[in-house]
Amino acid sequence: MVGNNPSIFQGEGYDFIELREYMAGDDIRHIDWNITAKMQRPYIKIFREERELNVVVATMLNGSIHFGSKRFKQDVIAELVALLSFSVIKNGDLLTNYNFSDRLISHLKPSKKVFQVQRTVEEILEFDPLNQKADYNNLAETLFKRIKRKSLIIVIGDFFEIPDFRVLAKKHEVVAIIVRDHLEEKPPEMGFASLVDPESGAVLEGDFNKASVNEYAKKVHAHDRKLYEALRKQQIRFTKIYTDDSVGVALRRVFEGR
Incomplete structure (x- = not known):
């Protein structure tokens, strides 16, 4: 709101x-x-x-959202989209929805109708993200070409790729919502195990001992530092929401911190 x-x-x-x-x-x-x-x-x-906003909610539905220790990230993304979309419509603003992977999956035109929220959430929950790759740069290029009116664009994904939103952010106000699970940032020691990459389907076998999982956690931390630095340089506000967080509280934190 x-x-x-x-x-x-x-x-x-x-x-x-x-x-x-x-x-x-x-x-x-x-x-x-x-x-x-x-x-x-x-x-x-x-x-x-004229004070009517044009709000665009765009999601990245790649394979890595098929994960979660408390809830799947896919479910959290669906809840975020529902809460944001209902807020936009209740406020009397125009809502547009986009779903992406490495391509545009679906698009609903600008509307103030509540049924659009249901359609979008159903599409997210029913979509099979396994073996789907993320392409945030294609998302940015597509939205830049399609959205003519200055808008508030909210991009939701797990952002394990660092996006280039510079051109998009010059024309629109962009907000990034990073959805993560604690276990994918700091996994437990598992010993010898096989892990499957949900984007490529590749199987990784090895000894996931204390040293290896700590090394992995350091790489994720380094990636996030670069991600935050890139978003700040592009003047994009962002927040991180975990699968066990209260979605409403987290959203208020980013939007009231204007």
Whole structure:
């Protein structure tokens, strides 16, 4: 419920600012019919006092979200999307949903309808992420090309790849929500075991003793330091949510810390 808009006031306000091409979900009462007739494409008027946000919730559904000691990360992502989406609609803003892996999986157009939340959450819960790879740069390029109106874009994933959101963040406000499980950052000693990579299906066999798991934990920690540094340089706000966290509390932490 906390965003760029100080209230849920909508309407023309007082001062005309510019014209832009019509997008699905825009108020048809704002169409400038003279310009539309000349350009042969619908255009709408933008006013200074318009406070309606365009919020885009994008998820990364790759193989590594099929993991969790308390809950699967996939379930936590679905809960995050539901909570964020209901908040956007309750606030009277436009909601757009995207689901990605190394490609665009699905997309729901801008809407204020509650049924869109159910459809998106069902798609996330029913999707089989095994053997799916993550491509955050493709996500950024796709959203940059598709989203014309300045928006609040919330990207949800486990971010074991460091994204390049620089171009996207120059045009929009971007927030990253990192979903993790404690065991994948600091696994227990397991002795001799076989592990399966949920993205590639490759099997890793070895002695997962104290030394090896500590070395792994150090690599994850180093990766996250680079991730945080990259996000800060790109002026992207972020938070990390674990599978045993209270999702609502964690979201308030990132959005109230504006």
